[in-house]
Amino acid sequence: MTKAILFILLGMLASCGSTPPRLPQAMEQAQVADKEARRALRSGDLLRAQHDFAKTLQLQQSFDDLAGAATTIINLATVAHQLHDDEGALIWLDKVLLENAEIYPEESRLAANFRKAVITANLGRLPEAEASLAEAIKMCDKKCSLHFGIDGLQARLLLLKGDSQGAITLALTVSKEAEAGQDEQANALRTVATAEEKLSRYAEALQHYKSTLEIDKVLSLGIRIAEDLSGMARVSKQLGRDQEAIAYSRRAKLANESLRQNNIP
Amino acid sequence: MTLLADKDERFKNLFGKAALFVLLAAIGIGATLLWTGIKKGAFTAKSPIYFVADSGQGLSEGMPVKYSGFKIGKLNTLTLDEHGQVQVEVGVESKYLKLLREDAVISLTKEGVIGDGVLELSRGTEAKAVLAAGGVVRFERANGLEQAVIEVKNRILPILDDLHQTLHDPQSDVRQTLKNLREFSVEMRGTRERLDHVLGNMDANLNNEMGPLLRSLRVSATNAETLSAKLDHDLPPLLKRADDSMENLRITSQAVKDAVQKTVPQMPGMLGEARETMGKTREVLGDSQEMMDSLSTHWPFKNNVPVSDNTPIKMDSHD
Numbered sequence: 152m153t154k155a156i157l158f159i160l161l162g163m164l165a166s167c168g169s170t171p172p173r174l175p176q177a178m179e180q181a182q183v184a185d186k187e188a189r190r191a192l193r194s195g196d197l198l199r200a201q202h203d204f205a206k207t208l209q210l211q212q213s214f215d216d217l218a219g220a221a222t223t224i225i226n227l228a229t230v231a232h233q234l235h236d237d238e239g240a241l242i243w244l245d246k247v248l249l250e251n252a253e254i255y256p257e258e259s260r261l262a263a264n265f266r267k268a269v270i271t272a273n274l275g276r277l278p279e280a281e282a283s284l285a286e287a288i289k290m291c292d293k294k295c296s297l298h299f300g301i302d303g304l305q306a307r308l309l310l311l312k313g314d315s316q317g318a319i320t321l322a323l324t325v326s327k328e329a330e331a332g333q334d335e336q337a338n339a340l341r342t343v344a345t346a347e348e349k350l351s352r353y354a355e356a357l358q359h360y361k362s363t364l365e366i367d368k369v370l371s372l373g374i375r376i377a378e379d380l381s382g383m384a385r386v387s388k389q390l391g392r393d394q395e396a397i398a399y400s401r402r403a404k405l406a407n408e409s410l411r412q413n414n415i416p
Numbered sequence: 417m418t419l420l421a422d423k424d425e426r427f428k429n430l431f432g433k434a435a436l437f438v439l440l441a442a443i444g445i446g447a448t449l450l451w452t453g454i455k456k457g458a459f460t461a462k463s464p465i466y467f468v469a470d471s472g473q474g475l476s477e478g479m480p481v482k483y484s485g486f487k488i489g490k491l492n493t494l495t496l497d498e499h500g501q502v503q504v505e506v507g508v509e510s511k512y513l514k515l516l517r518e519d520a521v522i523s524l525t526k527e528g529v530i531g532d533g534v535l536e537l538s539r540g541t542e543a544k545a546v547l548a549a550g551g552v553v554r555f556e557r558a559n560g561l562e563q564a565v566i567e568v569k570n571r572i573l574p575i576l577d578d579l580h581q582t583l584h585d586p587q588s589d590v591r592q593t594l595k596n597l598r599e600f601s602v603e604m605r606g607t608r609e610r611l612d613h614v615l616g617n618m619d620a621n622l623n624n625e626m627g628p629l630l631r632s633l634r635v636s637a638t639n640a641e642t643l644s645a646k647l648d649h650d651l652p653p654l655l656k657r658a659d660d661s662m663e664n665l666r667i668t669s670q671a672v673k674d675a676v677q678k679t680v681p682q683m684p685g686m687l688g689e690a691r692e693t694m695g696k697t698r699e700v701l702g703d704s705q706e707m708m709d710s711l712s713t714h715w716p717f718k719n720n721v722p723v724s725d726n727t728p729i730k731m732d733s734h735d
Contacts, residue, residue: 225728225729338733
């Protein structure tokens with residue numbers, strides 16, 4: 152009996168150890184290039200990431216992997232954006248969005264629309280941002296994973312258009328949703344704080360900036376920490392807390408200098 | 417009775433001798449006349465042919481008629497008919513008549529540009545019948561110098577009229593151009609005056625500024641001369657030192673070369689070993705990679721290996 156059990160166990164172990172079937176060479180190369188690109192991106196080597204993603208795209212297109220190619224195009228756009236080449240990023244995104252044959256999956260087109268809206272909003276091209284966001288909303292229909300990001304961006308656009316109260320209402324909703332994720336919650340809170348600052352509600356704004364800073368510190372998002380600290384310095388000054396304002400301002404300056412010296416995106 | 421005694425022998429048969437002389441003279445004159453007549457063609461058989469001309473201008477009796485440059489006849493008569501046209505008869509030597517055809521043409525031309533008028537016969541079409549004596553040929557006037565002059569005149573006069581009109585029209589291009597040229601020349605005169613003024617100023621400036629500049633150049637040249645003398649003095653010791661340094665360098669380079677020559681024979685072996693080691697290392701790394709890839713897909717390691725991410729890299733609403 153013991154022998155039989157041992158035999159069965161050995162058999163199971165052997166089956167666990169059997170090599171899974173290998174992927175075709177091009178597919179394997181594409182996966183390796185994609186992994187290398189993501190690794191380079193994590194280590195901050197944006198140019199290497201760009202090169203590897205471009206190689207991935209070529210391989211994916213060679214074996215007609217449309218979903219993979221769409222993802223890689225979006226990745227190339229994101230890398231271009233991180234390299235401060237926003238026009239280049241928009242060109243990449245348009246490759247997905249302006250494809251007449253609509254060969255790319257809707258999920259990819261949704262992501263591309265959302266990212267285009269973010270980039271054009273950053274560039275101050277609000278009509279374009281609104282158009283892209285409207286497309287994204289149409290595709291998302293409150294169920295997609297980008298739902299909270301879309302709401303956060305919508306709140307930001309309201310703020311940029313001068314509707315501070317509307318921005319606060321929408322952003323507060325997002326900030327309370329745990330499913331939104333810490334980064335979108337922090338973004339929403341920052342939008343709330345900025346809107347309150349515009350409405351001269353400085354005490355509330357300071358409170359929201361502080362909440363945002365706490366989350367951004369957890370996420371170690373340097374540039375946003377500097378942004379939060381700058382906001383805190385401004386509202387503190389408005390509240391007459393000059394010493395605090397100077398301290399926040401100094402901290403923001405140190406964070407910014409460090410980011411610049413270490414070339415952190 | 418005789419008045420004089422005919423006693424001189426030389427007067428004997430005087431009448432006979434005179435008669436012989438007169439006879440010989442008459443024969444000589446006759447022969448000359450005959451020869452001249454033959455030469456002039458008086459005894460050659462001639463056939464008349466006719467033509468009608470619009471005017472008798474340029475035509476005259478006795479005018480030669482030529483064929484291919486040879487005289488073959490002459491104009492005999494010119495008469496004005498009741499229609500005001502000129503009826504002309506030419507006599508052509510009968511032996512040449514066979515050269516002419518019924519549609520032969522007779523042309524009034526000039527010998528040379530300003531020579532005498534000549535009637536030139538052309539042969540006509542070969543297929544036509546031979547021209548018979550008394551036949552009529554067509555007449556035409558060849559374009560002579562007068563005709564050419566008339567044609568030139570007819571062409572030149574309108575041009576001259578146009579030119580005259582153009583030159584006298586105040587709105588014509590020529591008049592406008594001349595007017596512009598006149599204005600331009602006036603402006604040029606002003607420009608030249610200004611240019612003279614500028615050149616005068618330039619001359620004055622050059623005189624004022626070139627003098628100090630030349631003096632400065634002279635001083636610089638003197639300084640350069642001094643510097644050159646100094647270099648002449650200082651350079652030889654420096655060159656000597658440089659020579660010494662080069663010699664030291666040469667000795668060092670020789671030492672390095674010797675060392676390399678001693679090492680070179682051992683290099684291929686070392687390189688071969690290094691290459692072999694690298695190849696083995698690459699193989700080991702490849703094997704390890706494959707092993708790791710294989711292990712990463714199996715329990716229990718697969719739970720700790722991040723799943724291949726096919727989603728786009730993260731970008732939030734505030735990026």
